[in-house]
Amino acid sequence: MSSDQELIPMLQAKLGGSIIVQADKLGKISLHVEADAHLDVLRLMKAADEKTAVSAITSVDLGDKLGVLYHMRTSHGIITVKTELSKENAEIASITNILPGASFHEREVFDLLGVSFRGHPNLKRLVLPETWPEGVYPLRKDVNAASVQQVSPSEWSQTGNEEDGNLVKVVIGPQHPALLEPEKFTLKVEGETVCDVEPRIGYVHRGIEKAAEGRTYLQDVYLVERICGICNSCHAVCFCEAVEKILNLEVPPRAKYIRTILLELNRLHSHMLLLGHAGLEIGYETLFQYMWRDRETVMDLTEMLTGNRVIASAIAVGGVRRDIRESDVLTIKKSMVGLRAKMEFYKQLYHDDPTLKMRTQHVGTLSRKDALDLCVVGPVARGSDVDIDVRKDEPYEAYGEIPFKLVTYTSGDSWARLMVRLDEINESIGIIEYALDNLPVGAYRVRAPRIVPSGEAVNRVEAPRGELFYYVKSNGTAYPERVKVRTPTFANIPAFVKTAVGENVADVPANFVSLDPCFSCTDR
Amino acid sequence: MVVGLDLFFRVLIFPGLTFIGCLTMLCDWFERKIEARIQNRVGPKFTGPSGILQPLADFVKLLAKEDIVPVDTKQLIFNVAPVTAFTIILFAFCFLPIDGSTVIPGTSFQGDLIFVMALITVANFLLFLSGWASVNPYSMLGAARVLTQFLGYDLPLLFLALCPAFLTGSLSLTEIVAHQTIPFVVLIPWAFVLFIITMQAELEKDPFDVPHAESEIVAGYETEYSGRKLAFLKLARDTQIVFGAALVTVLFLGGSSGPVFFGANAVWGTLWFLLKLIVVIAISEYITCLFARLRIDQVVSTNWRWILPLSLLSLASTMALAFWVYPAVM
Numbered sequence: 001m002s003s004d005q006e007l008i009p010m011l012q013a014k015l016g017g018s019i020i021v022q023a024d025k026l027g028k029i030s031l032h033v034e035a036d037a038h039l040d041v042l043r044l045m046k047a048a049d050e051k052t053a054v055s056a057i058t059s060v061d062l063g064d065k066l067g068v069l070y071h072m073r074t075s076h077g078i079i080t081v082k083t084e085l086s087k088e089n090a091e092i093a094s095i096t097n098i099l100p101g102a103s104f105h106e107r108e109v110f111d112l113l114g115v116s117f118r119g120h121p122n123l124k125r126l127v128l129p130e131t132w133p134e135g136v137y138p139l140r141k142d143v144n145a146a147s148v149q150q151v152s153p154s155e156w157s158q159t160g161n162e163e164d165g166n167l168v169k170v171v172i173g174p175q176h177p178a179l180l181e182p183e184k185f186t187l188k189v190e191g192e193t194v195c196d197v198e199p200r201i202g203y204v205h206r207g208i209e210k211a212a213e214g215r216t217y218l219q220d221v222y223l224v225e226r227i228c229g230i231c232n233s234c235h236a237v238c239f240c241e242a243v244e245k246i247l248n249l250e251v252p253p254r255a256k257y258i259r260t261i262l263l264e265l266n267r268l269h270s271h272m273l274l275l276g277h278a279g280l281e282i283g284y285e286t287l288f289q290y291m292w293r294d295r296e297t298v299m300d301l302t303e304m305l306t307g308n309r310v311i312a313s314a315i316a317v318g319g320v321r322r323d324i325r326e327s328d329v330l331t332i333k334k335s336m337v338g339l340r341a342k343m344e345f346y347k348q349l350y351h352d353d354p355t356l357k358m359r360t361q362h363v364g365t366l367s368r369k370d371a372l373d374l375c376v377v378g379p380v381a382r383g384s385d386v387d388i389d390v391r392k393d394e395p396y397e398a399y400g401e402i403p404f405k406l407v408t409y410t411s412g413d414s415w416a417r418l419m420v421r422l423d424e425i426n427e428s429i430g431i432i433e434y435a436l437d438n439l440p441v442g443a444y445r446v447r448a449p450r451i452v453p454s455g456e457a458v459n460r461v462e463a464p465r466g467e468l469f470y471y472v473k474s475n476g477t478a479y480p481e482r483v484k485v486r487t488p489t490f491a492n493i494p495a496f497v498k499t500a501v502g503e504n505v506a507d508v509p510a511n512f513v514s515l516d517p518c519f520s521c522t523d524r
Numbered sequence: 525m526v527v528g529l530d531l532f533f534r535v536l537i538f539p540g541l542t543f544i545g546c547l548t549m550l551c552d553w554f555e556r557k558i559e560a561r562i563q564n565r566v567g568p569k570f571t572g573p574s575g576i577l578q579p580l581a582d583f584v585k586l587l588a589k590e591d592i593v594p595v596d597t598k599q600l601i602f603n604v605a606p607v608t609a610f611t612i613i614l615f616a617f618c619f620l621p622i623d624g625s626t627v628i629p630g631t632s633f634q635g636d637l638i639f640v641m642a643l644i645t646v647a648n649f650l651l652f653l654s655g656w657a658s659v660n661p662y663s664m665l666g667a668a669r670v671l672t673q674f675l676g677y678d679l680p681l682l683f684l685a686l687c688p689a690f691l692t693g694s695l696s697l698t699e700i701v702a703h704q705t706i707p708f709v710v711l712i713p714w715a716f717v718l719f720i721i722t723m724q725a726e727l728e729k730d731p732f733d734v735p736h737a738e739s740e741i742v743a744g745y746e747t748e749y750s751g752r753k754l755a756f757l758k759l760a761r762d763t764q765i766v767f768g769a770a771l772v773t774v775l776f777l778g779g780s781s782g783p784v785f786f787g788a789n790a791v792w793g794t795l796w797f798l799l800k801l802i803v804v805i806a807i808s809e810y811i812t813c814l815f816a817r818l819r820i821d822q823v824v825s826t827n828w829r830w831i832l833p834l835s836l837l838s839l840a841s842t843m844a845l846a847f848w849v850y851p852a853v854m
Contacts, residue, residue: 168661168664169661170661170665170741189661192821279816282816282817283730283731283733283737283816283817284815284816284817285813286562286563286813286814287816289563289564289565290563290564293564353816355731355816355818356816358818358819358822359816359817359819504819504820504821505665506734506737506819506820506821507819
């Protein structure tokens with residue numbers, strides 16, 4: 001936190017009394033500023049630290065006002081810049097000219113809470129369907145079901161149907177073999193070259209943020225796990241940690257290690273799924289079949305530890321639900337040795353296979369500067385030589401005590417992003433082995449009260465696809481006031497839009513799959 | 525010249541329509557099974573012994589499905605292309621000496637090699653037309669890719685097919701088979717390897733299956749097809765694959781002549797032919813499983829930079845062999 005402690009006095013010196021600095025119990029810093037003064041703050045923060053990026057933009061209904069919270073990620077942690085707007089005239093300057101990656105975040109806030117961002121290049125609906133009426137914002141507290149009258153299809157805003165000369169529109173999605181989940185990407189194509197990409201998400205939006213407000217914290221743990229099947233433990237841990245921060249609850253060390261093991265199993269499972277799926281996208285079915293066969297080992301271990309293959313439901317506020325048995329430790333270690341040997345083979349394959357390299361190298365190249373500007377996270381950032389990883393930057397659970405290497409590649413293409421994941425699998429195996437060798441003894445769970453005192457917490461976890469962000473605000477009851485989730489894929493889609501332009505249509509799947517897109521996550 | 529019932533039998537049952545149909549189904553099953561085993565899967569299993577009837581079941585199922593024709597399609601071409609493509613490939617089969625002579629005995633002529641090669645080109649062109657008539661972005665891209673690919677690979681394929689012709693001094697498939705006391709794969713292995721690779725491109729199989737790269741353009745030119753037309757389109761493709769393998773067998777592996785002669789040529793010759801055919805299909809399937817799909821521009825540049833010069837080179841070397849070395853040895 002050293003550099004953040006230098007940053008705050010610098011900001012105060014330059015901006016005078018227009019900012020109020022607050023630090024919560026755990027040392028998280030938040031800055032209160034007037035509306036539109038946030039631009040200066042963000043500009044200065046970006047100038048001081050090139051890795052400053054927007055993690056998420058949360059808007060909260062505060063009764064007669066709307067709070068807009070900019071959660072800024074720095075090299076060492078997260079700083080929240082808070083502003084307040086009146087509900088009637090909810091307008092604020094856009095930060096897209098400082099950080100172009102904020103575009104998607106702002107569109108989502110515009111869509112769900114009705115904050116209008118002045119100067120945004122493309123402030124259009126992002127997640128709500130075309131049939132949703134104008135002026136009804138689902139995440140505001142005063143919205144009621146009766147006001148949601150469906151707009152008939154004939155009154156839909158007919159945007160994006162204008163003729164473009166000799167450009168052919170190739171629509172990928174909502175149903176398409178390259179996508180496992182429904183989302184739409186309209187490619188404007190000239191010959192075989194992509195000229196423009198128009199993403200449209202929201203096809204499986206389930207309103208989980210809203211649903212979480214109507215359920216207790218206990219129920220919400222199960223709810224957030226269902227945001228994403230693959231990284232379910234990450235979501236549960238991230239939510240539970242946020243609640244534990246508000247409760248000021250210390251989790252027993254054994255629980256921390258067990259959580260770490262579960263998180264790393266999630267990562268193994270997710271990375272192997274992707275590396276196989278990448279094979280399928282570039283027409284290499286044999287690789288896909290092999291990788292998914294070996295991934296079964298990880299699924300079996302998850303089942304052994306938690307009783308479930310996919311949605312583990314093993315995390316609870318205050319610890320974990322199940323202990324690890326002595327016999328399980330031996331089984332996991334044995335499997336890890338086998339897995340490590342297999343990964344050697346795959347690594348060699350990704351290094352040597354000529355057709356695989358032809359399809360992934362120099363495809364979707366994202367420069368380091370673009371990666372920083374677009375605020376990308378996880379393996380996508382690390383493939384472009386941006387060394388960010390929440391496990392290192394702000395260690396949670398047992399990661400502070402476990403040695404592991406942060407993997408980065410410099411070329412920034414699809415191949416680099418896949419290689420980052422291959423190397424991370426090896427690191428994950430190392431982490432699991434270390435955690436098993438050094439498993440502390442003691443309780444694996446402490447009791448947590450059901451009623452949470454009022455307060456708010458920001459929490460981040462390094463999910464397999466990148467930084468996962470949660471903001472939880474409580475109002476002193478058993479129900480949360482606001483739960484904000486920003487998933488890694490949501491932050492990474494702008495990178496695809498940027499890199500796909502100018503590419504061959506045939507490269508689109510190879511480029512896209514290297515982001516490890518998860519739309520179930522994206523559409524909470 | 526055979527007349528009457530015997531001719532009908534040859535055309536309709538063996539080695540004509542029924543035999544080729546069954547052979548296609550069998551090869552399709554074999555292909556799927558071997559691909560599955562390479563990929564650590566089981567493959568077809570439940571329909572018939574070891575799932576051998578699965579291709580037939582798939583075909584019949586498609587025949588029974590609803591046949592949808594989108595409004596905007598060019599109706600005539602869209603409707604006619606699948607069946608015509610199938611028929612043309614079937615017609616090309618008539619000139620292959622499966623059991624030692626062509627389907628209609630005595631129809632073999634000087635130049636039927638060229639004729640057969642032309643027929644495959646026409647069949648490929650019909651596949652392109654079927655996509656073009658669909659008026660669907662995916663189909664259009666798929667069709668354009670078929671055309672790009674086969675314009676490139678037709679030329680090397682023809683050059684390589686001429687290599688055995690130069691060795692025998694004849695353009696008749698039956699004579700090429702008759703001359704192979706030693707299979708040509710032993711004499712000109714480089715042409716054989718190149719021919720297999722080029723065939724892979726001609727038959728749109730990995731690493732050259734760009735015209736129906738499902739992750740990019742759904743099913744390519746097949747996207748708008750359904751029901752009966754799709755059934756015939758698929759059958760046409762499968763028959764084309766078998767035809768490709770059969771052509772390799774005839775040109776390079778000595779067709780129906782085997783190392784040992786037991787008795788009636790009609791029985792043993794066909795068995796040898798089938799055995800060789802299966803081997804060729806296994807090789808082709810092995811290549812399919814081993815590589816990722818190339819991009820269309822990579823396919824084109826591979827062709828013009830490597831395959832075409834190499835095939836010209838192998839044609840030249842075969843000519844040299846045929847004129848100076850071969851006569852001296854034999």
